[in-house]
Amino acid sequence: MVDANRVKRWFAFRPGTKWTLFLFGFVNVVATFGCPGVCFCPTVSRYVHCSRKNLPFIPSGISNDTTHLYLNENNFQNPNLSRSNFTYLTSLEQLFLIECGIELIEVDTFRDLKKLKWLDISKNRLKIIYDNTFQGLHLDHLFLNDNPGMVLSTNAFQGLQAMGLYIHNCAIADINIDHIKPLNGTLKSLWLDGNKLEYFKNDWKYLFNTLSYVRLGNNPLHCNCEIKWLYSFYVSHDTMFAGVDPPSCLTPPRLRGKSLNFLTEQDFRCQLPVFKTVDVIFVESLGKLTCLASGDPVPTIIWVKPDKTKEVYAPKEIKDTPDDNEGVLYLSDPQSEENVKYQCIAKNPAGNVTFTLSVRWPPSFSQDFVQDPGIIESKPTPEIHTPHNKQTHQPRLEQNATKGITKNKEQIVINAGQSSGISQVASNEPETEVVFSILDIVGAVVGTFLLTLLACIVIFHIFHRHQERFFYRDQNGVNETRANNKHLVTDVRNENVKMLQNNHCTV
Secondary structure (H helix, E strand, O other), X not given: OOOHHHHHXXXXXXXXXXXXXXXXXXXXXXXXXXXXXXXXXXXXXOEEEOOOOOOOOOOOOOOOOOOEEEOOOOOOOOOEEOHHHOOOOOOOOEEEOOOOOOXXXXXXXXXXXXXXXXXXXXXXOOOEEOOOOOXXXXXXXXXXXXXXXXXXXXXXXOOOEEEEEEOOOOOOOOOOHHHHHHHOOOOOEEEOOOOOOOOOOOOHHHHHOOOOEEEOOOOOEEOOXXXXXXXXXXXXXXXXXXXXXXXXXXXXXXXXXXXXXXXXHHHOOOEEEEEEEEEEEEEOOEEEEEEEEEEEOOOXXXXXXOOOOEEEEOOOOOOOOOOEEEEEEEEOOOOOOOOEEEEEEEEEOOEEEEEEEEEOOOOOOOOOOOOOOOOEEEOOOOEEEEOOEOOOOOOOOOOOOOOEEEEOOOOEEEEEEEOOOOOOOOOOOOOOOOOOOHHHHHHHHHHHHHHHHHHHHHHHHHHHHXXXXXXXHHHHHHHHHHHHHHHHHHHHHHHHHHHHHHHHHXX
């Protein structure tokens, strides 16, 4: 066992030896902590700063004891990150890869970074985050901001634990609760602002209740009854959204640009479905029933067959028209001669609307088609059920409906109700379409112009004659007045002469 007092006395008689050993240890520490020549490594730290060095790749020579690595604003030649880039940096705690042109992160890229707490991959060109990309990490913060067009796979965050997830300004249009569920229990801060999210389903409420801080501003929210829960949550948890732009509405038009803090629950309304067209088409041995309805939100279409089986047509994720949904049912029983009933049901959170058809196959296609009242019959008053009222109501129907039956060599079309038309108008005459040529249109325009010009000339002539008549009448009135005044003056003078003569005689 070494005697401490003897060691102290030994160093007391040899003071240079102590400084020699200290200097040797310091040099040894510096030698073991490598720093690439183009980077900056502060003394007595394990930070490596390689930002804005125009590096084409991650430099070699970085010490495996590095805790903080800054590689921001270097345009890497290889846009893909893989496990081999970081496998030896096992002491890394913070990694910054901002604006490096990264497009893809391979699965398990960060698997060896067990001590990593802060990962920032913002302002890159990430196209997709694959399943299990971050598995095995226990992060305080994961930044994926400013990656426009980035797509999240369903299990992108599977196996990850993170207290903060930041997906800001990524133009994401579709994110659901399944993406965030793997983080439930550890997540405290969630940034989803500056994306293209139109709505949040009610199941987000349970996740938001576990968070301390949320950002949802600058998203084009569609403010109908489906996100009324979000309004209620927002007004009752205002501190959770404090200090940032509040969520606001883009649609419907009456709420455009209004923030949630200026709205009421009554502003969040849904529209009952409305039938736009219900068509029946027969083509030889095939029949086709088409039901088109609109509403807010877009309704689900359900065809109910005579045997009570159903075919369901959910709204499409990408729609040609924002408020419409169409359900097409095909029939293949040309031998059936009985009337059978089909029902088209359009339903959304505002309620259900039912359209009933009684359908029978038409006569042979080789014969002239004759309207048969049994071929199609629509129920005159469709049933409407709302969640708050079980009674039957008259639906709101669109006007200017066109109905009819058309026959040609290939098919028979029965328009059971366009614009939710309920009654039927049958006709055996084929529909004709009037087409006008360019010459016809030019002739019509020129003719209209000439007729208008002629009418203007006639009106001007009549007005001018009328004005002349009044002018002559006024002139005659003035002359008569002057003549009358002249006679009056003459008469007065004559009387005065007579009076003078009488007076003279009297004198």
